[in-house]
Amino acid sequence: MKNYADRLLSAIDRKGSPCVVGLDPRIELMPDFIVNSREDWPPADAIRHVIGNFNRVVIEAVNDLVPAVKLQIAFYEQYGLPGLQAFVDTIQFAKDCGLIVIVDAKRNDISSTAGAYANAFLGRTNIFGQSQPIFDVDCITVSPFLGRDSLMPFIEACSAYGKGVFVLVKTSNPGSSDLQDQKLAKSGDPISKDLARMVANCGTAVIGEFGYSSIGAVVGATFPHEAKELRVLMPQAIILVPGYGAQGGTAEGAAACFNTDRRGAVVNASRSIIYSHERQDVSPSDFSSVIRRSTQNMKKEVIDAIPSMMTVAQ
Amino acid sequence: MKNYADRLLSAIDRKGSPCVVGLDPRIELMPDFIVNSREDWPPADAIRHVIGNFNRVVIEAVNDLVPAVKLQIAFYEQYGLPGLQAFVDTIQFAKDCGLIVIVDAKRNDISSTAGAYANAFLGRTNIFGQSQPIFDVDCITVSPFLGRDSLMPFIEACSAYGKGVFVLVKTSNPGSSDLQDQKLAKSGDPISKDLARMVANCGTAVIGEFGYSSIGAVVGATFPHEAKELRVLMPQAIILVPGYGAQGGTAEGAAACFNTDRRGAVVNASRSIIYSHERQDVSPSDFSSVIRRSTQNMKKEVIDAIPSMMTVAQ
Numbered sequence: 198m199k200n201y202a203d204r205l206l207s208a209i210d211r212k213g214s215p216c217v218v219g220l221d222p223r224i225e226l227m228p229d230f231i232v233n234s235r236e237d238w239p240p241a242d243a244i245r246h247v248i249g250n251f252n253r254v255v256i257e258a259v260n261d262l263v264p265a266v267k268l269q270i271a272f273y274e275q276y277g278l279p280g281l282q283a284f285v286d287t288i289q290f291a292k293d294c295g296l297i298v299i300v301d302a303k304r305n306d307i308s309s310t311a312g313a314y315a316n317a318f319l320g321r322t323n324i325f326g327q328s329q330p331i332f333d334v335d336c337i338t339v340s341p342f343l344g345r346d347s348l349m350p351f352i353e354a355c356s357a358y359g360k361g362v363f364v365l366v367k368t369s370n371p372g373s374s375d376l377q378d379q380k381l382a383k384s385g386d387p388i389s390k391d392l393a394r395m396v397a398n399c400g401t402a403v404i405g406e407f408g409y410s411s412i413g414a415v416v417g418a419t420f421p422h423e424a425k426e427l428r429v430l431m432p433q434a435i436i437l438v439p440g441y442g443a444q445g446g447t448a449e450g451a452a453a454c455f456n457t458d459r460r461g462a463v464v465n466a467s468r469s470i471i472y473s474h475e476r477q478d479v480s481p482s483d484f485s486s487v488i489r490r491s492t493q494n495m496k497k498e499v500i501d502a503i504p505s506m507m508t509v510a511q
Numbered sequence: 512m513k514n515y516a517d518r519l520l521s522a523i524d525r526k527g528s529p530c531v532v533g534l535d536p537r538i539e540l541m542p543d544f545i546v547n548s549r550e551d552w553p554p555a556d557a558i559r560h561v562i563g564n565f566n567r568v569v570i571e572a573v574n575d576l577v578p579a580v581k582l583q584i585a586f587y588e589q590y591g592l593p594g595l596q597a598f599v600d601t602i603q604f605a606k607d608c609g610l611i612v613i614v615d616a617k618r619n620d621i622s623s624t625a626g627a628y629a630n631a632f633l634g635r636t637n638i639f640g641q642s643q644p645i646f647d648v649d650c651i652t653v654s655p656f657l658g659r660d661s662l663m664p665f666i667e668a669c670s671a672y673g674k675g676v677f678v679l680v681k682t683s684n685p686g687s688s689d690l691q692d693q694k695l696a697k698s699g700d701p702i703s704k705d706l707a708r709m710v711a712n713c714g715t716a717v718i719g720e721f722g723y724s725s726i727g728a729v730v731g732a733t734f735p736h737e738a739k740e741l742r743v744l745m746p747q748a749i750i751l752v753p754g755y756g757a758q759g760g761t762a763e764g765a766a767a768c769f770n771t772d773r774r775g776a777v778v779n780a781s782r783s784i785i786y787s788h789e790r791q792d793v794s795p796s797d798f799s800s801v802i803r804r805s806t807q808n809m810k811k812e813v814i815d816a817i818p819s820m821m822t823v824a825q
Binding site: 221224225232235240243244269271272274275276277278281282285301303304305306307308310311313314316317318322323324325331332340341342343344345346347365368369370371372373374375376377379380381382383385388391392395444 | 535538539546549554557558583585586588589590591592595596599615617618619620621622624625627628630631632636637638639645646654655656657658659660661679682683684685686687688689690691693694695696697699702705706709758
């Protein structure tokens with residue numbers, strides 16, 4: 198069972214890019230040729246088909262450029278069971294294309310309930326006496342709000358099945374300051390730093406050959422100053438960097454999440470890639486070209502930013 | 512559109528009980544007569560049928576005793592799409608029985624993504640130009656980790672559709688101390704108190720005729736001392752109290768979450784009710800009797816504990 202961190206870092210080397218495309222379906226933003234491909238199908242079939250079709254077109258366009266895709270499950274849940282059917286279809290298609298599949302679900306709960314989520318996404322569920330994989334993705338984002346014990350079932354699944362997690366440490370939204378930036382009485386440090394130390398500590402159980410852990414962290418591209426400090430506190434954690442592009446995060450912000458070995462982070466963009474077409478009536482080939490170009494531009498911006506940040510950091 | 516807090520409190524009055532039964536499917540714990548009812552159906556159909564059948568039997572046994580049921584979505588997700596199909600079936604059946612449906616999902620995310628979750632569970636999604644309800648439950652548990660802005664889409668959905676949320680404030684697990692009990696430098700108070708103030712503040716937008724808000728809080732029955740303090744800080748919030756029974760929470764712990772008007776809390780038990788049969792080969796009628804008796808016992812214990820706690824509090 199190959200370590201997740203090794204699988205992800207190998208894929209980044211192979212594709213020459215730490216950039217990840219987010220597959221966040223919003224039917225109202227999709228091109229006409231995708232939406233109209235549903236013809237006169239009944240609604241449930243139409244939803245599944247349109248979302249699945251959109252994701253297939255995106256994956257085919259960017260497959261050689263990215264090591265992984267990130268599926269934000271909220272955008273599938275908002276379409277109910279047909280949306281979740283498309284979620285399952287997309288996971289399979291992405292895996293068939295050799296991509297690593299990250300699910301942004303920010304799940305967590307207590308004890309056996311956290312275990313049920315870990316089973317659902319990373320491990321296996323005992324069903325009528327047989328142990329079976331369910332969504333079986335490579336990695337999931339999890340919330341640390343319920344404490345260290347709530348993370349344990351996920352960490353165990355990472356060890357047992359060669360999977361990974363990204364623990365929320367500092368999210369990309371303005372309101373992340375409400376709780377995550379609060380300073381703790383015991384240390385004077387913001388909560389995000391305390392969480393970064395916990396991630397580093399939990400991660401020592403699942404270190405791969407590259408020296409990185411399968412237990413990573415989420416740190417938004419929108420807070421470069423905090424990112425630099427958090428990067429230092431968890432040197433072996435791979436950081437998933439959201440917030441690039443549409444949310445205002447810059448390449449410099451993202452670059453702050455890399456280590457001096459130019460590794461240790463994956464940068465996600467969703468809207469600014471998959472909805473970068475300017476006209477709803479874009480042709481299929483123009484749509485693929487546009488999202489391909491957006492992905493290449495992002496890759497160049499991020500990679501170009503890494504060394505300059507390293508100079509500052511050294 | 513009737514306010515959620517009013518709907519819940521009216522149902523509590525009508526049923527004479529603030530106790531809620533948790534529908535957390537674990538096939539390996541279900542009675543033989545339920546598991547074997549799948550005959551030789553294909554796995555997906557069997558999972559949907561067995562879980563749905565189990566929940567129907569439980570709901571029919573306790574329907575006149577409880578105002579609401581709570582579905583822990585992790586236990587459905589662990590069975591994949593057939594599990595989620597049973598989740599949808601169960602929501603419909605519970606609503607048809609006149610029960611309030613609370614989903615324990617501990618969801619949240621940033622901005623438009625939080626909006627997608629709010630659409631999925633409480634509001635509506637625009638699909639091919641039509642606004643449609645999706646899971647359409649009465650209430651969902653949400654995480655405050657991402658800050659106040661992440662709660663806004665849920666609060667807006669509560670206002671618009673007569674729905675409710677319970678925001679995590681102090682969870683019932685031992686590890687809840689890791690983050691939630693940490694004292695803040697600015698006030699010397701634990702984080703849970705800061706969150707309770709935020710819940711109280713957010714809740715003022717959706718107060719019903721009983722004087723309670725549709726924006727409630729989760730406070731575990733396992734921490735009675737903290738519960739008493741948190742109760743005072745958010746007097747208009749309805750508290751969802753998990754952890755009763757199998758997790759070690761007592762009636763006294765639960766009673767600490769009530770106000771002096773004997774309102775303001777709903778107490779959930781899952782395992783200690785729905786898996787309270789001692790033998791897998793229990794008969795259908797004995798199974799219904801056992802879970803009915805467990806529900807009645809819990810109701811008596813909780814109701815008996817409320818006045819004694821109030822005497823202490825006064």
